Amino acid sequence: MKRFLNDVKKYWAYTKYSAKSGLKSEVASSRLSWLWWILDPLMFMMIYVFIAKVIGSSKLNYFEVFVFIGLSIWNFFNKTITDSVKIVSANSAIVSKVYIPKYMLILSTLMQYAFKMFISFSLVVIMMIVYRVPVTWNYLYFIPILLTLFLITFAISTIVAHLGVFIEDLKNVIQILLRLVFYLSGIFYSLESKLKLEPLLSYLLLKLNPSACLIQECRNVLLYNKGMDIKIVLAWFIVGLAFSALGIRTIYKYENSYVKVI
């Protein structure tokens, strides 16, 4: 624990700088540059809204914003984890030349995607104003939800990053799993409204899947003037802490052997 804090302090500047320059180089290399960070979720939102309208399953208020919040959070969650699987070999140039705690590489990726998520959330704010979503104190719950999201994403990322070093095709497996989680997370439909069909099953699907749970909480506090389910968010926060600790521990234990494999 002490070592973790020391290392974070020592490498924080590096991590921040590397995240910043990563974003900068992305901007520099593509013509539409940062517009893509908004265009990407926006286009997908339109597709899902269109499909939902065709199937006729969207009876929700603020459905466009509903989908957009889901997509913004999902993109962050999905991309951070997918990138983490191969993060050690992707950074082999650095890893084989100098020592760096490997979770700092994850942290740097996480920061980049978090930044993109904030950009797309700025669009959420605009949409909320346009759709005249009422402003309430429940907005404050957004902060603990976001923290929990970061923690859970980091925890999963550290573990897949460790396994990804040793298992070559883990990326394929993770992508399939994440696709499953995507459909189960209710990005473009409301899991809650399906509660009536299979109460217990839907309830479990909603609460045992961190992305579904956090996306739903987020929509509740931002759009539907509801409070946060403190118990479940706290539970995920603790799970996130525990698994982050486990992941960091594992990485510390094995990281010096990573170079021998990649």
Added chain:
Amino acid sequence: MDNNYAIQVKDLCISYKCIQSFSIKKSLLQLKKSKVEVHEAVKNVSFNVKRGEIMGIIGKNGSGKSTMLRAIAGIFSADSGTIELESESVSLLSIGVGFQKKLTGRENIMLSGMLLGFSEQQVKEKMQEIIAFAEIGKFIDLPVKTYSSGMYSKLAFAITAILESDIMLIDEVLSVGDAKFKKKSYKKMKELISDSNRTVLIVSHSADTLKELCTSLLWLHEGELKMQGEPAEVLAAYEEFMS
């Protein structure tokens, strides 16, 4: 720990084994277990290096020289044995350096510097000096992927040479670039190496260089320590052995 020694290596063993990566597809398709190959790269090596000493390491290809340097730099873990360093400031200079190809030269200087344990401020102060030494002109603000291999190694060399560390590990890179830069970098390297506070380990195949620079020499043969002593003495034995 004895104060005189900058590096103490004791009973160092490093092997590449079982931790080979596997793919799920492969392990499903071939039920037969593949044999775990153990390759011992370094076997029971012990030696000490005094502060300010310049130690050369020789040995034929694959005798574990680079592996040992990486272990001392903290990139590799030892399977058994210990490595003690008196200072945390260690840098490894080797062929092909750790740059992020999408980022510009300037950004890579910042990142490399920070990884070597310098603060943002310190690197910024040295930035001009590094850029001037590297002689790559306007390319410094272009992504590293656009560099020629010469520019690449010149920049890498400049970073390690200007951002000085207490312990330097040099893997075959004493000079880089064209004839002119080679001279300049070799001179700079000599200057760095001969600083009496700096401890240096050099891996090289060039007998002349080793004879000129080193105060002592270590001969590794197939992972084992074969001989250690005065450069002239060890080199004579090594040359006889190799011929």
